[in-house]
Amino acid sequence: MNSEDTILEFVNVSKDYYGIVGAKQHVLQNVSLNVNFSLTKGKIFSILAPFGAGKTTLLKIACGLEKPSSGEVIVTGKKCEPEQLHGKIVYIPEKPSSYPWLNVEQNIKFAAGLKLKEINPGQIQELISQVGLEGYEKHYPNEKSLGFRFRISLARALAVEPQLLLLDDPLKNLHHQVKKEIKQLIEFIVNELNISVILTTTNINDSISIPDEIYLMKKNPGMIIDEIKIDKAKLIDKDGDYFTLIKRQIEKTFADHENSTLISEAKNLQF
Amino acid sequence: MRNKSTSQTKIFLFVLLYFFLWIILFEFIIPANNTVPKPSIVFLSFSALWNDYNLLTNSLVTITSVYIPLIAAYFLLELFASLLIKPGNFLEDFLMSLNWFSNYIPAIIFGIFLIYWFPYSNLIEFIFSFVFGFLSLAILYLVEVKHVESEYLDSAISLGANEGIISRKVIWKAVQPKLFRHLIKLHFNIWSVLIIFEFIKGSSGIGEIFRLSLSYHDVSALFAVFLITGILIYLGVHIIKYLQNKFCHWSFN
Numbered sequence: 001m002n003s004e005d006t007i008l009e010f011v012n013v014s015k016d017y018y019g020i021v022g023a024k025q026h027v028l029q030n031v032s033l034n035v036n037f038s039l040t041k042g043k044i045f046s047i048l049a050p051f052g053a054g055k056t057t058l059l060k061i062a063c064g065l066e067k068p069s070s071g072e073v074i075v076t077g078k079k080c081e082p083e084q085l086h087g088k089i090v091y092i093p094e095k096p097s098s099y100p101w102l103n104v105e106q107n108i109k110f111a112a113g114l115k116l117k118e119i120n121p122g123q124i125q126e127l128i129s130q131v132g133l134e135g136y137e138k139h140y141p142n143e144k145s146l147g148f149r150f151r152i153s154l155a156r157a158l159a160v161e162p163q164l165l166l167l168d169d170p171l172k173n174l175h176h177q178v179k180k181e182i183k184q185l186i187e188f189i190v191n192e193l194n195i196s197v198i199l200t201t202t203n204i205n206d207s208i209s210i211p212d213e214i215y216l217m218k219k220n221p222g223m224i225i226d227e228i229k230i231d232k233a234k235l236i237d238k239d240g241d242y243f244t245l246i247k248r249q250i251e252k253t254f255a256d257h258e259n260s261t262l263i264s265e266a267k268n269l270q271f
Numbered sequence: 272m273r274n275k276s277t278s279q280t281k282i283f284l285f286v287l288l289y290f291f292l293w294i295i296l297f298e299f300i301i302p303a304n305n306t307v308p309k310p311s312i313v314f315l316s317f318s319a320l321w322n323d324y325n326l327l328t329n330s331l332v333t334i335t336s337v338y339i340p341l342i343a344a345y346f347l348l349e350l351f352a353s354l355l356i357k358p359g360n361f362l363e364d365f366l367m368s369l370n371w372f373s374n375y376i377p378a379i380i381f382g383i384f385l386i387y388w389f390p391y392s393n394l395i396e397f398i399f400s401f402v403f404g405f406l407s408l409a410i411l412y413l414v415e416v417k418h419v420e421s422e423y424l425d426s427a428i429s430l431g432a433n434e435g436i437i438s439r440k441v442i443w444k445a446v447q448p449k450l451f452r453h454l455i456k457l458h459f460n461i462w463s464v465l466i467i468f469e470f471i472k473g474s475s476g477i478g479e480i481f482r483l484s485l486s487y488h489d490v491s492a493l494f495a496v497f498l499i500t501g502i503l504i505y506l507g508v509h510i511i512k513y514l515q516n517k518f519c520h521w522s523f524n
Contacts, residue, residue: 063429087431093422100521101444110440114431142521153426160430 006077007164007196008039008062008089013071015057039164039198044190047200047215047224048207048250054222055200056094059166062198063091076163087114090162094169098152100142104133107141111156119159130193131155131185147178154185158193165189167199171206183210205238208246216250218257226253308491313498316491324480324492326499332396333469333476334503337461340401341454348408348450353438355409356416363413370410378403382464386472396468396476400461411453412446419445448522451515455508462504477503 039045049055060066061073064085072079075088098107108127112119128134131151141149150170157165167186171179187210189195201207207214208230216226228249234242294310303309320326348355355362382399389395419442427437469478477500484492515522 060425065425065428086428089429091425091429093425095420095422097420097422097426099423099441099444101447101519111430114436140521156426156430 005040006038007041007075008198009072009074010062011072011074013061013068013073015054015061015066016069039196041163041196042190042194043196043212044186044210045196045198045213045215046207046211047198047217048204049200049202049217049222050219051202053217053219055217056168057222058217059091059168059198059200062164063089063166065091087160088162089164089166090157090160091166092150092153092157092168092170094172096141096146096149096153098141098149098156100140103138103140104128104152104155105137107152107156108159111159115160124159127155127158130158130188132181145178147174147182150174150182151185154189158189158195162195165195165197167197169200169202171199171201171203179206186210204247204250207250208243209235209238214246214250216253218254225257305488305490308494312491313494316489316495319489320480320492320495320499324483324496325475326480326496329476329480330499330503333462333465333478336396336400336465336476337458338507340397341404341458341461344401344404344408345450345454347405348412349443352412352443353435355413356438356442357434366406366410366413369406370414373407373410378460379464379467382468383471386468390472393474396465396474399468400465403461403464404457407457408450408453411450415446415449416442448515448519451511451519454515455511458507458511459504462500462507466500 047055057066061068064082067082075085102110105124108124128137131154133151141152170182174182186197190197212230214228214230215224217223218225228246297307298310385395385399423441423445424437427441466478469476470482473479473482477496480496484496
């Protein structure tokens with residue numbers, strides 16, 4: 001793989017959380033990401049992991065919100081300090097993060113203003129229609145659905161023209177139809193805007209249905225244990241043979257690593 | 272929302288009921304006495320309040336002593352909010368230590384203390400309201416900053432916002448509704464402290480009217496000024512609520 005095609009690399013990245021217990025300092029959780037993964041441009045990656053494996057920590061390290069305890073984060077071939085990643089790799093948290101005191105348009109302007117370049121009304125309108133919020137420009141996010149608020153966060157992230165988008169469990173708690181629309185929106189961002197996306201999930205079905213590649217992560221310590229490439233042409237529906245095959249492969253990998261617990265839409269699988 | 276407005280209507284109806292009961296009982300049924308005056312005499316005493324007790328000047332003194340320092344304290348806090356939350360600054364520890372004192376010593380004690388410390392100062396009411404208002408708002412701000420949703424902060428940092436923008440456009444806005452709610456409580460406290468302050472000190476203000484009417488045994492004037500004070504505080508609350516609705520509309524669920 002050409003290094004120019006690589007957008008993000010983790011080189012032996014690990015993160016330890018310390019806590020004081022008694023007189024000694026203990027490692028309470030070792031999110032030993034210990035990964036040497038390389039993500040290529042213009043693709044969707046999903047990270048499938050059980051609760052508490054360190055998915056959010058991994059994303060926060062990738063966008064510079066947290067410093068790794070060791071290892072290097074390399075973006076487009078250059079080693080980056082956390083501060084250098086802000087605005088380039090944008091993180092959208094699991095909980096709604098659009099600002100309730102700003103309407104849809106103002107939320108986007110807030111982000112665009114951070115780029116220190118003028119954004120004209122036409123560009124704002126384009127972003128609004130790209131995320132499907134046309135006609136809601138003056139609406140405020142409070143009391144709106146999770147899907148609505150996620151779309152605002154997405155439009156705001158697109159306003160800073162990032163190289164990579166990190167979506168923390170974006171499909172959680174969404175209605176089936178909204179989930180479908182958000183998946184299409186993510187595919188649009190990758191295919192039409194050429195922005196790479198990493199999303200995390202605890203749901204096997206979600207982890208298979210969107211990405212080009214799936215990374216499986218186990219907990220205690222958090223670690224990437226496998227990487228599965230998806231052939232989207234073969235991925236017809238949830239009950240198709242290819243889908244079932246991938247699902248079984250994932251289940252087997254987790255079963256080999258025992259203590260993980262994943263939520264499946266089909267059945268509550270316990271590994 | 273509907274329940275809230277229904278209960279407010281009920282309270283308002285109860286207040287009206289007390290008012291009519293007072294009129295019916297003390298105007299028409301119970302004979303004139305020195306304890307509760309006849310409503311007609313209370314209404315007649317408004318003109319006496321205006322002329323003899325200098326109602327306009329005294330009301331203006333108290334109103335300005337309550338609201339101007341509060342407005343100044345609010346804007347000063349907005350100006351210095353980003354400094355207060357800078358990591359490792361001593362102001363936070365200093366303000367939180369004052370918060371510790373306020374748990375055990377009510378503000379009125381400081382108010383009375385100031386009367387005897389600066390008996391001839393005309394500005395002491397302003398200074399007291401301003402200092403009390405600023406400290407109370409700043410302490411609340413420091414407490415509430417710790418409860419700002421982490422997703423708002425993470426998003427702003429990840430989008431590339433600097434400390435100043437995060438402080439002004441994210442943290443301040445997130446805490447603002449709580450500051451407004453606190454302003455309502457704070458304004459009640461300052462009103463009561465200042466009236467007691469003026470009553471003891473004998474300086475200009477509504478407290479002075481209370482003191483004079485008590486010293487003249489003028490019960491009707493006392494009732495009238497009590498009614499006026501209630502109306503002024505009621506209007507103050509509504510003005511703050513109007514501003515809260517205008518600037519923090521998203522916080523009304």
